[in-house]
Amino acid sequence: MAVMMYRQALNLALREEMRRDPDVFIIGEDIAHYQGAYRVTEGLLQEFGEKRVLDTPISEEAIVGVGNGAAMLGLRPVVEMMTVNFSLLAMDQIVNHSSKLRYMSGGQIKIPLTIRAPQGAGMQLGAQHSQNFESWFMHIPGLKVVAPATPYDAKGLLKSAIRDDNPVIFLEHEMLYTTKGEVPEEEYTVPIGKADIKREGRDVTIITYLRMTAVSLAAAHALATEGIEAEVIDLRSLRPMDTETLIESLRKTHRAIVVEEDWPMCGSGAEVITRLQEAAFDYFDAPITRVTLEDVPMPYSKNLERSAIPNEEKIANAVRCVVGRECRDIKRKMLEEARQTREELEEEEEEEEQEATNVRHHNA
Amino acid sequence: MAVMMYRQALNLALREEMRRDPDVFIIGEDIAHYQGAYRVTEGLLQEFGEKRVLDTPISEEAIVGVGNGAAMLGLRPVVEMMTVNFSLLAMDQIVNHSSKLRYMSGGQIKIPLTIRAPQGAGMQLGAQHSQNFESWFMHIPGLKVVAPATPYDAKGLLKSAIRDDNPVIFLEHEMLYTTKGEVPEEEYTVPIGKADIKREGRDVTIITYLRMTAVSLAAAHALATEGIEAEVIDLRSLRPMDTETLIESLRKTHRAIVVEEDWPMCGSGAEVITRLQEAAFDYFDAPITRVTLEDVPMPYSKNLERSAIPNEEKIANAVRCVVGRECRDIKRKMLEEARQTREELEEEEEEEEQEATNVRHHNA
């Protein structure tokens, strides 16, 4: 086992698959000479040359279109969207083409395309650069969607995605790139469609993925000190979703919450809860609640951003609620405090304004 | 009361709002001289002239961009996406701009923009022209999403949308345009955010919207003959969603299904179910199930398309299941029959192939 960063594991997966299959190539913005905005493609140009590692103009629609067109002729493109936020410019290619060309052609065409896209919040990048779109991609038949939480899964899933004969949306989290984990020296892959129990527990199930996996594990750790043993399931693959593993767990714990970094409405959490209440209705004793991003565009300000994203405390608190322990309405409390401070601030500001005008009059 | 078609009600709403407010204008592809692909904008060019009713090039991103830019300066654009499928080309403008400009500017900017988009399936238009994207738009804070089922609601909601100071995604259904209903002569609006109980019932709640409202009402009618009184709630407004009205109903019926024409994963149904199981967990006695579009791209073939979309029978059957009446696994049955037929067909085809070759040999 070697310990490496998430981005290094991704880099290694790309290298291995490119060595293994000459039909694999990579295109994207600043992935070659610049070595990738998040350095995931570092050194690939040097190893594989300009034929297989290409910088593109800033033309997202054409970039994915080239991926589709090349895949139609049997190549295995790996397309990088510098961040998922820019994939909004390529949605026609992804949804009207990648996901449907096979079906519309009656099975004649294959699209062995991998679209890598960093997403997520936490670096004060503001509303346009802090989004998550897993629920959008999950909604579309014909696409597969994966979202690894650890270097191990990142490497194994990326290799599976590249070998898959279908379009795979490969979501990475910008805050995970430098996180470390163990990665075997020897060749391995992680199958698409299998969830992974990252922590066993008997009292409650926390269902999550991507960056929220680590945050949930931290919460579970804290809860253990209160005698609550939480099972943490990392979905890893969002479409197809491994519902069986979730049901299994619920059969044991009878209680669950879902943690997602994305907005709530029509999100991945809603899908998980809907499947469970339909398939495991009799197993659970309390409603399954979701801990999500606040339902607002992401603000720039550090304190606001931090308070919008799910954290250890919110998760632990949500678990306490579903297992019937004492739990608080954190948000209400924060709002009360905030309104307090706000009033004071606005008074101050008025006074200053007043003084300013007085001075002006005096000078006049 | 006058009886008119859905598209006429929309046309009237546009006329009235354009007469009422000179800042309202309409742009889109073929809306002026061609009178609109679905004739919703018929006659508007003639009444309001080229300044306020403009045909655009086929440039969806720029069309919505012009709407945003004009809205930033205080105008009230009504943008038509010829169909929602093409809005995939404008997602950056809608999601990165329409929904966020106000927030990112700290409240300085208003985007009083209405984006009208016909959607839905049923006319054999194939995979790229039969989609629904309400769940995508519902996912985005900063947007409002409405989807009227009747001429009355279409007119009242469109007027509210145009007067609203926020970006409103106004979803219409291509199969509803020629359906008729009563519309008052006098001025009225339908508030955004209020669901409408289209049929009262005590035994079960059917939650739906858009074209599925009429289909659900038909199913409810059929169920009544079996002594099942279904309440049919038309959400009308998807974001914000009128959860209270749903909870009220569930408190009475204790059972519910959701009917949506869209794909299941992370769909509107998942959101409804998630809200209800959290807010009304103790009120319901059976899992809330969803009747949705099959999870596949839409095929062209008439019989396949028809069998992919929710219909009266599927809805009635789903209701029977949740109220504990005898219900069947319609899909399993259809699949068995199909496999049967398929085998026979493939045998025939082989025989023909065989004959053909025999003939060739004989001629040789």
Added chain:
Amino acid sequence: MDKSELIEMYRQMVLIRKFEERAGELYKAGKIGGFLHLYIGQEAVAVGFISSLKPDDYVISAYREHGQALTKGIEPRRVMAELYGKRTGVSRGKGGSMHMFDVERHFMGGDGIVGSGMPLATGMGFAINYRETDQVCLCFFGDGAVNEGAFHESLNLASLWNLPVLYVCENNFYGMGTAVNRASSIPELFRRAQCYDLEVESIDGMDLLTVKEAAERGIRLVRRDKRPRFIEAVTYRYRGHSIADPGTYRTKEEIQEWEKRDPIPQFANYLLKEDLATQDDLDSIDAEITEIIDDAVSYAEESHEPTFDELFENVYA
């Protein structure tokens, strides 16, 4: 060009014309669903270009693609069966009029999204270079597509990366009901392709011999130079945008003017004048084509629709 080639091209144009006329009737008779965009009037473009390709060259088009599909060699039977939504259709009944695919024949489909075939063609050009073959990709699209961002991004990338793609804009003067001069800041569309450092030209798309000559040259140069080129073929559609089209945006007179330049009679006269064919030859071609169409229709009629289980097939590989 030898005589048989010329006759074959005539045959192809007649095949398209009669196929489309019949499809139009069958649509009105309720045998065909969805949208139906007929190619009537534009036959010389598909035939002139596609007849100049090698069999393993690629073609991609938009939703008005029956003509190109037939010319690339797909059996009329399987195109008609697709329009009928039958499982014997070229896309097994799943695509319909806008989505004809025949991968074996390197016909990479229709596409229902205006302009979106261009990035796909660009990607195919990329794959051709990657594989180091000497194929070319022929990409058809309409005048309306010129105003989509996809046009811009594709031409820039194809030129920047030296991709062997021939972009053919069929300027039939209307995008649905919108005249080209009401949609394009420059109505001469070849000029819209002049800011990507690639060769552009505009040709009379109603005269088969003109098209043929430009196509041969264009395809040869794309293949030789591994550089994209852009050709605007000025043509006209006689029928509505689709069957639903009210047609109020243009005058009868305008259509009649263009009918005087109908590519089929025009080419027939040439063949007769040059003694390349007799009226009998042409009549027998017409008769033969009519039989082919009749056969295609009965094949489609008799074929079975897809079975319910096929609904769930081909979503994933």
Added chain:
Amino acid sequence: MDKSELIEMYRQMVLIRKFEERAGELYKAGKIGGFLHLYIGQEAVAVGFISSLKPDDYVISAYREHGQALTKGIEPRRVMAELYGKRTGVSRGKGGSMHMFDVERHFMGGDGIVGSGMPLATGMGFAINYRETDQVCLCFFGDGAVNEGAFHESLNLASLWNLPVLYVCENNFYGMGTAVNRASSIPELFRRAQCYDLEVESIDGMDLLTVKEAAERGIRLVRRDKRPRFIEAVTYRYRGHSIADPGTYRTKEEIQEWEKRDPIPQFANYLLKEDLATQDDLDSIDAEITEIIDDAVSYAEESHEPTFDELFENVYA
């Protein structure tokens, strides 16, 4: 132009330069988060153009917009407070470096999406015509944006509809680490705008007087003709794309060459040579600006961050 105007423009350039230098330091000191794209080297473009506008003309830019925001008249205090994410910031701490807005001053924002400001500017041009005022909209974007579909769709529409928008492409030769000639099929970017039937020109963006002259003329003509124009301002950014930039894609020598043409010393020399200012005048401007920046920083430092309840405000009107 009278002396005071020239001095004021010098002042503006120095303000931007010093503001950006300080911002860079504060970012490294962890006072500023997110991305920080500095405008250092490009000052003459913002100052030359924006100083030629009337106060009620509109400006929209991208994410490298501090210079334009300051030149449009936003107080350095409120720009700095925004970088600090404080509630006294011009966007109340919700926008940050890439999203400065001051609607009162008709500064319609930065934008974090490459090219996407262009459709917005086009819409503002539409609104100006709709309202029948004689305003113009000035739209800044980079060389990288030229390859986005938004560029193409916007220029076509603006030309077709005669919109009063001046599109200013700041060609600083790189989009992040990608040189313009590796991204654009034609590296002379004004030529990329030549297929929309509008006036284009390319100017030296490092020489304030050249910029000023082109700006005055361009803005006057857009206002008069109610027609869009396109100006490529050839410039250079001395700092990395953002603070994170490794900068391996260009040489020190290249940067040094461009530093010889630094717009600020260049213009200072002109002022001195022409006896429009003494070295003392310039020094006192420097000193005055330094005070303004110091004041802006302490204002930002002392300001309060947004309160939690503000998280939920401004989502809807």
